[in-house]
Amino acid sequence: MAPHNKDEASLRESRVIHINRVAKVVKGGRRFSFTALVVIGDGAGRVGLGYGKAKEVPLAIQKGTEEAKRNLFSVPLTGSTVIHPVMGIAGAGRVMLRPAAPGTGVIAGGAARAILEEAGVHDVLCKSQGSANHINVARATIAGLKALRRPDEIARLRGLDAEEFVPAALLEAYRRTEAGAGASSGSGGE
Known part of the structure; x- marks a missing residue:
């Protein structure tokens, strides 16, 4: 997927801080899913944090990365x-x-x-x-x-x-x- 603007092109690869397996208890047993805590930044004063949850690890990381991009802010x-x-x-x-x-x-x-x-x-x-x-x-x-x-x-x-x-x-x-x-x-x- 191409970057939407030149600001997004300057971002580094997202960095996974933590992956956790979580469980929801249902009548038939436990349903497992994964959460991913992801940070993204440009190394020059912009950073964002995201938290994604999905049935599979790659999808959780992808959701976390998308949220991190939405949460970008500048650091003085x-x-x-x-x-x-x-x-x-x-x-x-x-x-x-x-x-x-x-x-x-x-x-x-x-x-x-x-x-x-x-x-x-x-x-x-x-x-x-x-x-x-x-x-x-x-x-x-x-x-x-x-x-x-x-x-x-x-x-x-x-x-x-x-x-x-x-x-x-x-x-x-x-x-x-x-x-x-x-x-x-x-x-x-x-």
């Missing part, structure tokens, strides 16, 4: 890390994301690591607390990424200029990242 980055520390909460799962120095790498495990890598975050410190369930951790990571605010957005809310309260180096790195993202999206992707 500063260079190769997140802009500021944030806590994402989903159900009993809590995920803390903290910026890291260049060269640190993605210090995260399981679902959080897959999502952060697909989003294009290369340096981040991540701690999962509470529920260890893959779905809760994945949704909490997504909630944390959605809670990130751009410096200009925070400045507008405070009624100040971004230069007044954002460290100069952080603001410069953010603006460089934004300029690079704008140039690469105009050229048609990877």
